[in-house]
Amino acid sequence: MEKKLIFISILLFLSGCYTYKPLPTYENDFVVGQKYEIRIGNRPMERVFVNSVTDSTLVVRKGRTELVVQRDMITESKFRKFSPGKTVLGIVVGGFLTYSIASIVIWL
Structure with a gap:
């Protein structure tokens, strides 16, 4: 036994x-290759990996799925550090x- x-x-x-521990971020300040928690509208927070950033959109990866997210749809974001x-x-x-x-x- x-x-x-x-x-x-x-x-x-x-x-x-x-x-991961949350770190403060500035609104609309995303870095390619970093992990974030974002809230889109009233949905729950989702952990995503940022693939690319433009002026109006983010291309993020959640699991194996890539999503294009409008910046103005993001109501809250948190940078996640190990x-x-x-x-x-x-x-x-x-x-x-x-x-x-x-x-x-x-x-x-």
């Missing part, structure tokens, strides 16, 4: 999760919780 716990713990650490602190904290807390729950299940 210990081997199963070790295996589950290793899988958790190799999961490849990551987090946060190694949050990622490490999430992995450590997640590993501890997984190990704790697995230990409780084994003892029951």
Whole structure:
């Protein structure tokens, strides 16, 4: 049973999760090759990757789909920067919780 716990713990650490922290941006100030969260109208925030920028449009990639978005349709935007602190904290807390729950299940 210990081997199963070790295996589950290793899988958790190799999961490849990551987090991003929002940074302030100036309105309509987008950089090609960066990740942003944008809101179009009243829709929820969407994480996108900016492929190209013109005066009136953005070409963004969401998943495998490329979209052309009018700048005046964007109601909110946030620049996303990788946060190694949050990622490490999430992995450590997640590993501890997984190990704790697995230990409780084994003892029951």
